[in-house]
Amino acid sequence: MIRVDVAELAERLESNAAELAELIASFPAQSRSAPLGDEFSAVEHTCHLRDLERDGFTPRIRSVITDDDPVLFGFDGAGVAAAADYRSENTITALNDFLEARKANVDTLRALPEAGFLRVGHYEGSAPITLGDVVAGMLDHDRDHLGRLQTMLAQTTG
Numbered sequence: 001m002i003r004v005d006v007a008e009l010a011e012r013l014e015s016n017a018a019e020l021a022e023l024i025a026s027f028p029a030q031s032r033s034a035p036l037g038d039e040f041s042a043v044e045h046t047c048h049l050r051d052l053e054r055d056g057f058t059p060r061i062r063s064v065i066t067d068d069d070p071v072l073f074g075f076d077g078a079g080v081a082a083a084a085d086y087r088s089e090n091t092i093t094a095l096n097d098f099l100e101a102r103k104a105n106v107d108t109l110r111a112l113p114e115a116g117f118l119r120v121g122h123y124e125g126s127a128p129i130t131l132g133d134v135v136a137g138m139l140d141h142d143r144d145h146l147g148r149l150q151t152m153l154a155q156t157t158g
Contacts, residue, residue, distance in 0.1 A: 016142035047086040050098035
């Protein structure tokens with residue numbers, strides 16, 4: 001059996017969220033709606049992170065935990081962003097909503113036994129993936145946004 005360190009995964013999700021929060025809060029208020037060389041501005045990144053956590057990752061986690069081999073849906077972040085007016089939203093409010101959703105997901109994951117991370121679901125037409133794979137996807141997504149936000153923040157001070 002593959003060993004899953006539930007506490008380590010939860011800690012990484014929490015530390016990524018804290019790092020994202022620190023980065024986003026570091027943007028000067030006047031530059032939060034400017035893309036700064038990225039396709040998204042800081043407020044758009046924040047709203048995207050909130051929406052994906054709440055409307056993408058949360059349902060995937062719940063489905064894999066409660067259903068037998070559920071079909072997982074994709075989350076069209078670009079489509080959601082295009083349909084929304086993220087630049088008009090308050091960055092700090094969106095950030096707090098992201099942090100709240102992340103905490104709820106971490107609490108759910110922490111309550112699982114190690115074997116819960118081996119439960120499976122699948123995307124339509126794809127091979128099964130484990131809950132551990134879903135969490136790995138969350139961590140990869142976090143790293144992508146951390147890197148992009150770090151690059152953007154450097155432009156506000158350089």
